Amino acid sequence: MSSNVNATGHGGSHHPNRLAKAKSPYLLQHAENPVDWYEWGPEAFEKAKREDKPIFLSVGYSACHWCHVLAHESFEDEVTAKLMNERYVNVKVDREERPDVDRLYMTFLQATSGGGGWPMSVWLTPDLHPFFAGTYFPKGQFRQALEKLANFWEEDRERLVESGKGIIEQLKSSSNASICSQVYKRLERLYDSVHGGFGGAPKFPSPSQTTHFLARLAALNIGDEKLKSEALKARDMAVQTMVKIYNGGIRDVVGGGFSRYSVDDHWHVPHFEKMLYDEAQLLSSALELAQLLPIDSVECKTLEAMANDIIIYVSRDLRNSEGAFYSAEDADSLPSSDSTIKKEGAFYVWTSAQLDELLGDNSDVFKFHYGVKSNGNCDPKHDVQGELKGQNVLYTAHTVEDTARKFGIPAEQVQVTLDQCLAHLKRYRDENRPRPHLDDKILTCWNGLMLSGLAKASEVLEGQAANALKLAEDSAAFIKKELYDEKTGELRRSYRQGPGPTGQADDYAFLIQGLLDLYEASGKEEYVTWAIRLQEKQDELFHDTEGGGYFASAPDPHILVRMKDAQDGAEPSAVSVTLYNLNRLAHFAEDRHGEYREKAQSILRSNSQLLEHAPFALATMVSAALTAQRGYRQFIVSGEASNSDTTRFLHAIRHTFVPSRVLIHLDPQRPPRELAKLNGTLRALMDDSANARPNVRLCENFACGLPIYDPKELKLA
Known part of the structure; x- marks a missing residue:
């Protein structure tokens, strides 16, 4: 502007x-x-x-x-x-x-x-x-x-x-606060305080409907004395749920990654298929919640281990040679190479006798820790077809400390033993069991979700940072090369032996979100300018200029009614993610903030009835509205990326989960000239950045404070 x-x-x-x-x-x-x-x-x-x-x-x-x-x-x-x-x-x-x-x-x-x-x-x-x-x-x-x-x-x-x-x-409109309260109270009512999760069996992780919302509610309200106790409860419900998921059989203890859902109420016996969208959303949720906890707490370390587990799995088993991520692995597989009939979970389960044979003297320690029983640990009522009879789904039945006490050996030695056993079982499994079928189509939308998770991982996880960023950038590069038309700005939805049909609203929304996250993580303005271009195309193809909001499907003469589906499911709704994107873009490309905000408001107007009567079906939209109501905060970091002071600022900003964060990089070595064309604040600061020592300007409601030269003075909460 x-x-x-x-x-x-x-x-x-x-x-x-x-x-x-x-x-x-x-x-x-x-x-x-x-x-x-x-x-x-x-x-x-x-x-x-x-x-x-x-x-x-x-x-x-x-x-x-x-x-x-x-x-x-x-x-x-x-x-x-x-x-x-x-x-x-x-x-x-x-x-x-x-x-x-x-x-x-x-x-x-x-x-x-x-x-x-x-x-x-x-x-x-x-x-x-x-x-x-x-x-x-x-x-x-x-x-x-x-x-x-x-x-x-x-x-x-x-x-x-x-x-x-x-x-x-x-x-101020008070509607968002009351709607938020309805969503929170419903989740509080459904919360399983014993096993984590919301409701009974079958249990789905469903981050878009639960932990995503709770993490934002917690982060936005934790600094308000009146709302603090509710914020802490929201955080703890989400953390407990994620920890229980990690320690349950829904996690592939041997090879990493998480199954789609659990057939019981305690996350033990899974439906064994693994979906990229679950891995991506669980990765983001684990990292956001970890940032809301004391860094040395057991729960924080567990959530970081969960994130690492997902990154290792998707990069090894769901990634093509050019860096894009495949869609899924089946639940069923052949028990052995000479079998002819597939069974659910055959790749993942073990008999007690097999573990004794494979692990020798370490078997007892391993079996105690991972809940193995001699006759199998799967309740027959959760095994309708009898495929798991006598089998064990591994889960963390006891802590390392419990196991150490049970066998009278140091905890450090227990951990080493468990790691060695898991590595041995993985080698055996890879060599002797046929893998489940791989769905090797590449979906733009799900890769977009994974971009967000990996970008966050590159900011939060010290050891995995460089690897996670490269994984994210490789995925983005594949999409740009194979699924994006530079001339028209249009996306394709899928790739398998060539590009597939035209992109839908979730392809645009999830990729834009991922690119904004990737820009904040990398500082490379090509990602934010691509996101801006994609938003223009999404507006052109999907925005309802008459009724407001966005259609879910692309224009097609054979589709009689273009639907608007705002409800979250296994994935967040495209229109709710679009609401986040528009509000963020209003601060990245702030000269266009009026246009972005009007479209954002049209989303809320067009969904007002559903928001009023069933807000819990739109948890992602409610949290997006709450975040916008509290106000986005631009952190403009000036300084060369290689400068240690700049690094300290970035580390401080990334150490806390700030849902309303808009991180803009002003590196004099690679000035963001394209972004500055759309951002008046950035234009005003560009000339001064070359000779200034590293600093941060915190801008709220399009008003900027004076430069901050000491990371300790940054107010993040």
């Missing part, structure tokens, strides 16, 4: 107002606004008392990009200026000239909204007591705030003066 100021910094061609006599460059930039501005001083305050009007105070500085945008959109607008002049006394302050004024009202802004920055907009009584404050307001919202607050001043002044917080709540 351009501020459209002329060479002198003035917009419009009005007779100069009082600010023409000012010395401050910032005030002079507003000297030709149609707003009847006053400088900070008695002339303005006496007028406010005499006419019994509230004061509108605007604070900024001359190099502030979003101050210029607010000026262009609102202070240069005749209708807005008329409203301001009739109902307020308007005061303009240069924060660099009057830091005392700035400091006083910034404290109020931060106390009442939880954030701060410039431009700062504050509404005051004639005796200078603040009653409402914000930063940058888009044009329509600014005028609405002016009107509402002026009406409140005339009709209910006492209450207005008493509580700025009350006004904030009236100006």
